[in-house]
Amino acid sequence: MMKVGIIMGSKSDLPIMQDAIDILTDFGIDIEVDIVSAHRTPEKLFDYGTNAHKRGINVIIAGAGGAAHLPGMVASLSPLPIIGVPVKSSNSIDGWDSVLSILQMPGGVPVATVALNGAKNAGILAAQILGCSNQKIMDKIIAYKEDLKTKVIESAKSLNQN
Numbered sequence: 001m002m003k004v005g006i007i008m009g010s011k012s013d014l015p016i017m018q019d020a021i022d023i024l025t026d027f028g029i030d031i032e033v034d035i036v037s038a039h040r041t042p043e044k045l046f047d048y049g050t051n052a053h054k055r056g057i058n059v060i061i062a063g064a065g066g067a068a069h070l071p072g073m074v075a076s077l078s079p080l081p082i083i084g085v086p087v088k089s090s091n092s093i094d095g096w097d098s099v100l101s102i103l104q105m106p107g108g109v110p111v112a113t114v115a116l117n118g119a120k121n122a123g124i125l126a127a128q129i130l131g132c133s134n135q136k137i138m139d140k141i142i143a144y145k146e147d148l149k150t151k152v153i154e155s156a157k158s159l160n161q162n
Contacts, residue, residue: 003030013065027127061085061119065089065098066091066098083111083125
């Protein structure tokens with residue numbers, strides 16, 4: 001079974017990261033959720049980054065605010081694809097510090113970065129990555145995108161009827 005690890009720097013990130021949890025749950029993808037602080041629990045970060053793939057994790061979504069080192073540090077340790085979610089936190093410089101910390105990774109240590117507070121897109125991207133080798137997940141992604149299209153068409157129809 002495919003599994004996505006969802007980690008965040010602190011519990012205060014959970015309201016944002018819940019969107020990734022929800023979409024992956026809707027797709028029927030197993031998840032593992034944890035708090036792993038790059039600055040306050042470096043030993044846990046090292047263990048998570050070096051061992052997640054051994055526990056059956058296929059993709060990691062890492063959300064962090066402020067200096068936002070969590071996604072990059074996990075990417076430096078793990079062979080897995082990492083999706084970073086910059087979180088606009090209370091100590092953030094309007095979220096830009098988080099965006100740039102995750103986006104500006106050095107060559108050789110990639111982190112796919114979604115929009116500020118974009119955990120839903122991180123979940124969808126993780127599902128798309130898994131769907132490349134799992135037809136059941138791919139079918140769910142296709143159905144999801146069809147549903148998006150249908151909603152837009154229905155909205156347009158209702159707009160034109162008024």
